[in-house]
Ligand code: NDP
């Protein structure tokens with residue numbers, strides 16, 4: 001009998017990589033997807049199995065973390081060995097605009113799942129993983145941040161995730177549930193949502209290279225983050241549920257870059273050299289060299305292709321995050337395998353491929369879904 005996993009947030013970046021990982025390990029993978037007016041399963045479409053086939057290994061259920069009766073029904077039906085709670089309103093800036101919804105889904109959604117496990121008598125069977133976050137450290141009290149560093153959340157998102165962190169600990173202590181928090185630092189990939197800063201950068205620069213956009217507008221370029229690759233991080237999510245005793249772990253690379261440096265790394269992948277000048281809202285980046293006109297035919301020396309737009313500043317910012325993953329390395333033998341350079345190269349290559357495709361369509365008079373500015 002193969003093990004059964006239930007993944008909330010399966011249509012997201014991490015959910016899709018985790019589903020692939022667990023299917024390769026022979027799991028029967030169940031996922032919760034939201035009903036939407038358009039298909040929203042692009043990240044897992046390659047895993048789709050015709051529901052009419054017997055012995056399905058990949059099964060999607062409609063659901064929502066705001067709906068406890070729905071979650072209870074799915075848990076009762078699946079009786080999973082492992083639950084990975086990855087679903088969330090996961091955008092920090094958006095959480096300032098939708099704080100109540102963010103709290104409902106990210107905080108109470110976690111409680112709804114835990115309570116359903118308890119109510120259904122699955123406490124001894126089901127192991128629970130909670131997608132906790134480096135945003136809990138917020139205004140940092142210690143550098144680098146480790147499992148014992150005090151929390152200081154700086155956004156409605158982080159405050160909601162703080163509740164989720166502690167309710168997970170509480171169900172472990174109160175009911176003996178095998179439940180753990182992975183305190184994950186930022187992790188990215190070509191599947192990263194387009195409004196998170198890394199993907200916004202790689203996508204916009206690829207579009208600019210192909211003449212589909214003119215300028216990348218960013219907020220705080222001084223922000224420092226510890227960026228890893230999502231593939232490395234989902235492996236750790238699974239590892240955390242395979243131990244004898246449940247424990248919480250910080251997952252990070254231990255290296256830090258600024259948003260500005262991420263822009264430079266991405267531009268370099270396209271053969272574009274940049275010089276940053278000006279300060280604060282007047283900061284810009286000008287092109288100083290273009291290595292390969294085949295890759296960036298629309299970019300010329302002297303072009304200004306990065307600017308600051310204060311609309312992307314946040315009401316309260318997390319200026320710096322740097323994780324110490326030594327506990328994960330010592331206890332679980334986990335070390336990240338994909339470097340930031342490899343990750344940037346992969347993200348830029350995929351975004352350049354899309355940009356080339358769209359440039360071709362545009363050249364032939366087709367409308368293209370490009371350069372959508374949604375205020376983030
Ligand atoms: P994504 O934003 O890519 O995915 C979020 C997932 O949650 C999507 O599948 C989304 O569905 C789903 N979702 C959102 N709201 C609901 C809801 N009300 N009910 C059910 N499902 C919902 O996030 P990531 O994959 O990047 O992150 C996964 C988890 O890890 C999140 O909880 C995030 O907060 C946390 N995290 C992420 C980090 C990172 O750097 N990526 C770092 C630390 C923590 P839909 O596709 O329909 O929108």
Ligand code: GDR
Pocket residue numbers: 090091092093132133134135184185186187195196197198200217218219220221223224225259312313314317318319376
């Ligand atoms: P973050 O990721 O808030 O760390 O949350 P994001 O990529 O959105 O921001 C990182 C830093 O870049 C700065 N920034 C910008 N950010 C965005 N999105 N858009 C911009 O134009 C821009 N300009 C500068 C931000 O101010 C910030 O300092 C992510 C999410 O995945 C969370 O769900 C997760 O918990 C944390 O990572 C760890």
